[in-house]
Amino acid sequence: MITEARRMSYECIVLAKQVVDARNITGEAMTPEGTVNRSALPSIFNPEDLNALEMALRVRNERGGKVTVVTMGPPQATQLLREALYMGADRVILLSDAAFAVSDTLATSYALARALDKLRPFHLVFCGRQAMDGDTAQVGPQVAEKISVPQATYVEELLELGDSTVQVRKDTEDGYEVLRLPLPALLTVTATAATARPYSAKRLMKYKRASSQLELFYSMLAANPSMSRDDAGERAAEEARKLEAKGLLIPTWTPAEIDAAPDRIGRRGSPTQVMKVDWVVLKCDITRNIEPAEDAVRKLVRDLIDKHILS
Amino acid sequence: MWVFAEQEEGKLADVSLELLGKARELAGDLGGEAASVLLGHSVEPLAATLFSYGADLVYLVDDETLGVYRTQPYARAICDLVRKHKPEVVLYGASVIGRDLAPRVASELLTGLTADCTDLSIGDYEDKRAEKKYERVLYQIRPAFGGNIIATIVSPDHRPQMATVREGVVRMPEAAAGRDGRLIREKVRLSPDELMVEVIERYREPREVDLKSARIIVAGGMGVGSAKGFELISELAEVLGGAVGASRAAVDAGFITKAHQVGQTGTTVRPVLYIACGISGSVQHRAGMQESANIIAINTDPCAPIFQIAHYAICGDLNVVIPMMIDSYKSRGC
Numbered sequence: 129m130i131t132e133a134r135r136m137s138y139e140c141i142v143l144a145k146q147v148v149d150a151r152n153i154t155g156e157a158m159t160p161e162g163t164v165n166r167s168a169l170p171s172i173f174n175p176e177d178l179n180a181l182e183m184a185l186r187v188r189n190e191r192g193g194k195v196t197v198v199t200m201g202p203p204q205a206t207q208l209l210r211e212a213l214y215m216g217a218d219r220v221i222l223l224s225d226a227a228f229a230v231s232d233t234l235a236t237s238y239a240l241a242r243a244l245d246k247l248r249p250f251h252l253v254f255c256g257r258q259a260m261d262g263d264t265a266q267v268g269p270q271v272a273e274k275i276s277v278p279q280a281t282y283v284e285e286l287l288e289l290g291d292s293t294v295q296v297r298k299d300t301e302d303g304y305e306v307l308r309l310p311l312p313a314l315l316t317v318t319a320t321a322a323t324a325r326p327y328s329a330k331r332l333m334k335y336k337r338a339s340s341q342l343e344l345f346y347s348m349l350a351a352n353p354s355m356s357r358d359d360a361g362e363r364a365a366e367e368a369r370k371l372e373a374k375g376l377l378i379p380t381w382t383p384a385e386i387d388a389a390p391d392r393i394g395r396r397g398s399p400t401q402v403m404k405v406d407w408v409v410l411k412c413d414i415t416r417n418i419e420p421a422e423d424a425v426r427k428l429v430r431d432l433i434d435k436h437i438l439s
Numbered sequence: 440m441w442v443f444a445e446q447e448e449g450k451l452a453d454v455s456l457e458l459l460g461k462a463r464e465l466a467g468d469l470g471g472e473a474a475s476v477l478l479g480h481s482v483e484p485l486a487a488t489l490f491s492y493g494a495d496l497v498y499l500v501d502d503e504t505l506g507v508y509r510t511q512p513y514a515r516a517i518c519d520l521v522r523k524h525k526p527e528v529v530l531y532g533a534s535v536i537g538r539d540l541a542p543r544v545a546s547e548l549l550t551g552l553t554a555d556c557t558d559l560s561i562g563d564y565e566d567k568r569a570e571k572k573y574e575r576v577l578y579q580i581r582p583a584f585g586g587n588i589i590a591t592i593v594s595p596d597h598r599p600q601m602a603t604v605r606e607g608v609v610r611m612p613e614a615a616a617g618r619d620g621r622l623i624r625e626k627v628r629l630s631p632d633e634l635m636v637e638v639i640e641r642y643r644e645p646r647e648v649d650l651k652s653a654r655i656i657v658a659g660g661m662g663v664g665s666a667k668g669f670e671l672i673s674e675l676a677e678v679l680g681g682a683v684g685a686s687r688a689a690v691d692a693g694f695i696t697k698a699h700q701v702g703q704t705g706t707t708v709r710p711v712l713y714i715a716c717g718i719s720g721s722v723q724h725r726a727g728m729q730e731s732a733n734i735i736a737i738n739t740d741p742c743a744p745i746f747q748i749a750h751y752a753i754c755g756d757l758n759v760v761i762p763m764m765i766d767s768y769k770s771r772g773c
Contacts, residue, residue, distance in 0.1 A: 416752065
C-alpha cells in the first residue's frame, strides 16, 4: 500500500470510541414492545475505529514512528485502550471526567482537539468514518477544523506517504477520488479499509492487567460496596502506582490536563440538546399470513395483480 | 432558511432539490425566505433550476477554485456567507459531500449540527433545566442508536441551526418552470493553506441501480446465503419488472454491491411493492423501506422482525417460495 520508501518516521494518533453494539439487533435484545433492551448489548471497539487503528499500525510497522490511541469516554472505555495495546498501540490515553459527560459532537471534538494539541507534533490523525451508536461522522471533520489541518473523509486506502504529503483514495459511494493532502492531516477511515489484525498473544499477556486509575477506582467500589469513596480513591491510587512502576498504567487526562475551557465541554459546550427520544416501534396494522405452498402463493400473486400492484 | 446546493459537474444533487421544497415549507412557518447557496465554477445556469424548485434567492459564489468540491474552500465560502447574512437555518444533503462539509462549517462557526435527519419541523422548545423558553426553533429529527430510537434535537441558543438530511426522505417538490428569484453574487477569499489539498483523480460510476424510482423492489438478505443465491432474487425482480435491493448484512457479506443497499445507511425507498427475501429486518433496514405501500416478507424464522411490518408474511424457504412466485406470475394469463 505504501510505495515510497523514505527514512522519515510518522507520529500517528488514532481517535477511537467505545460504543454499544447496535448491529444484529434481533431476538433477545428486542423487548415484546418492539424496542431494544440496551443492557442486553455489549460495549465494543467502534468497528471503523479498528480499521483506523490498523491503518496507523501499518504505517508505523512499514515506516517507523509511534501509534498513540486516544479515547474519550467513561472509565469502562479503558477496555478499548487495552484492546488497542493488544493490537500493537505504543501508547494509549483515556480522556475521562464527569465534566466531559453529555458532550455533543462539537464539545467532543473540542476536547479531542485539546488532547491532540498536547500530543503535537504528529503527522497523521486517524479516526473511523463514524461511530455506530450515533452514526454522525461529525467528530473527525470537526477535530480537523479545530486543529487546523486538512481532512479526507471516507478513506478506503492510503496510497502514498511522502515526507510532507499523503495520498489517499476516498470512497464517494458512486466512485472514488484520489486526494493529496499536506501533512499533518486527519483521515476518517471506512469499514472497507485495512482489516484489523488479531490481538498479539504476547501483548495480551503483557497488557491484560493494564488499567487506568479511574477504572481501578470504580472496580474497587463495585467489588466492595461498603467501602467509602475516599478509601477506594486511596486504594486505587496505590494500585495505580504499582501499575505505573510496571509500565501498565493507562494515563487519564481530565479537562485540567488538556487545558480545556469549562464552557466548551460537556453540556455547556454542546449547542445541541436532545429534546425528546422516541423508541421506534415498527408494526404493521394487519399482517396476512401466507402458507409457503403453491396454491397460497398463486392466490397472493393473483391478488396483487387484481389490486394493480403487479401488472 | 438556507439550503446548500450540492452540484457536481454542473448537475445538482437530487437531495438539494428535495431540501428546497422542505425549506420553502419551513420558511413559511418561520416567516422567512428560502435561499440556496450555490458554489462552483461556471454554475450560474443552475440558479434558474434552484428558483424553479423553490428558492426565493440564490447566493452564488462562482470561482475557479471551487470548480471541484474540496472541503476547505467550500467551508470557507459558506462560513463567510453565514457571517455576512446570518441565516437562521442551513441545511445540507447527508451525502458524502454534505457529511464532509457541514461538520467542518459547524466547528468553525461553533454551532450545532445534527446528522442524517429524516424529518425537520419548526416548533417551540422549553429548556426545563435552564428554565428558558424558545419560540420557533428547528426540530431536527433523526434516528440514533442503530435506528432503534428517533431523537428530536434542537440547538436553541446557536445560529445558524444546521442539519444534514438524507436523500429520499423528503419528497421532491414539483418544479415550477419560470418561477424566478433574486441572484446575489458573492466572492470568496482563500488563504494558500486552504488550497493545499489536490484532487488528483475522480471517478464516478454510472448509477447501476435506481432503487429510488423503482415501483417494485425485490430485496435479499443474509438468508439468501451467497452471491449465487442472489441470482434467484434477480430473476424474480426481472420477471416482475422491479429492481434488486439488499440488506446491509448481504452487502457486507459481499453477496452484492453497495449500490443495492436499502436502509438507513443505504437508500431510503418507498416502492409500491417491496419483497423482502431472507431479510430478518433490523431496525436500520426497516427504517429504509417501511413506507413501502405493500410489503411481502419471506423468511424461515417466524420471529424475524420483518414480519412485524409485513402486509404479507410467508414463513418458509425463499428457495421454494420464489420459484412458486415466478411460476405463478408467468402463468398469470392462464
